[in-house]
Amino acid sequence: MLEVDNIAAGYGKLQILHDMSFHVGEGELVSVVGANGAGKTTTLRVISGLIDALSGQVRYDGEKLTGLRPHQIVRHGIVQVSEDRDLFGPMTVEENLILGAWTRSSSGAAAELERVFELFPILRERRRQAAQTMSGGQQQMLAIGRALMAKPRLLMLDEPSTGLSPKLTWDVLKAAQEIRDSGVSVLLVEQNAAQALAIADRAYVLESGTVALEGSGPELAGDERVKKAYLGL
């Protein structure tokens, strides 16, 4: 349903993405792994409309997304959780979540709030607490919960493991799988290649702003080149 075709993009004179193409199907969990600077985050920022593509196209159900602004892309059902989470720090957990449903009717939001609280019970406990006073793991859960409030069809997670212990990372990745099982497509960008490949239906390996390898999660995890470069085996 999401097709990224020959995207080139960058910041100022620095071009990061060269001829990047991949796709995400309905109900798939797709991981994108690669070294620092390979273009993982930039790819998500192009899809979200946070930066413009120099050339190429992003299409969603055949409709062109390139050129739309971030809030319009959210209305198409594509929601990104950015690496630095971009929470509304001074506001409460509940306010953050309610804002996540900005594009939806208030009646739908109430039901969605219950589902997010079921997925992350800690958020219910801390609903009155300011987002900025929570631990890194809780903030990551809040960021994902806030994104789910928009009832996305495609959820994009940018380095959800940043700043988390291996244990919490695994919890967050398991949550990504559960979200996939509930029918939402997930596009997961991770530096933590081993775990990201382990849970993925399909995966792409990025190198210097373009797709170097693609395959199923287990396939890539078993690939000699991947083992050497990213898994340290």
Add this chain to the structure above:
Amino acid sequence: MTARTTSEEAVPSEGGTISRGGTSRRAALGRSPVTVTFALLIGLTVAALLRSGSTAITGQALLTGLIAGGVYSLLAMGLSLIFGVLDIVNFAHGAFLGVGLFVTYEVAHQTGLNPYIALPVAIVGLFVLGALIQLLLLNRTIGGSLERQLLITLGLSLLISNVLLLAFGGDPLSANLTSDPGVHVFGAVANLSRVIAFGAALVLAVLLYVLLERTSFGRAIRAVAASRQGAGLVGIDVRLVYVVTFGLGTACAGAAGMLIAPFTTITPTAGDQFNILAFVVVVMGGLGNVTGALVSGLIVGLVEQLGGVAIAGQSPLLGVFILFLLILLIRPQGIFGAKAP
């Protein structure tokens, strides 16, 4: 979807510590500056009493100061809102107040009616003017350097004063009430127009507060202030929020201009002195802190009047600027702490 018990167990103690730490720090740093400020106000009152040797004069200064402060509060809330949400240091704020003065003059003289009928005109008119400026000028500078926006607002301020000069000439104008009797409050006297300005400014200030804290659009405004990118990623049209916010801020200046028009000499540069006062109030209240601006406005009004009595024979602003310097030196984040509109 199932509960994730492990993370539940691991995390609460950690989060609890952080929040406890936050609260105790707030208590240590937050309460004392407020106490110090009120101690200073009491000290100034005593100094004014000793200096003048008259409870009548001091009481009058207290009343006049509080009443003037109400308008400063409204004006500064608009400025603080613009800074908190858009990160724009708006040097045209005083000029917008000037536009409010002339709108009042024009409406009162064209219709021959009571100047207060200009209040809705000033609010709506200045909202539209501010929204257009944001839409056509400032939205184009998003992501650019802060100096650009600063220089644009400075240029706007000059442009507005000069357009007013061109349209109305340099002679002082007035929009007095036909009858402006004195109102007695605890033995002190204030003109009716000033009492109305105080009351209306506080009502509008509270309305703005309710809009920000209790409505969903207000929540979106606070979200943009907290994280522009986060707001975009939940589907908020950030540029629209910018346009509405700048409009709300300038509407505050317009309303303040209308409310002081009946007792102010109306000239094209009349707004300029309020620019400086508004900045003092905003810094004192904490940049971007709208509630802080509300309280600080009243404090600045009181310091201005009490200082005028206590240190006689100088501009009443001396006391205000001494306080301003002290705040910049000792507590640059303002009396009411962090940036949180």
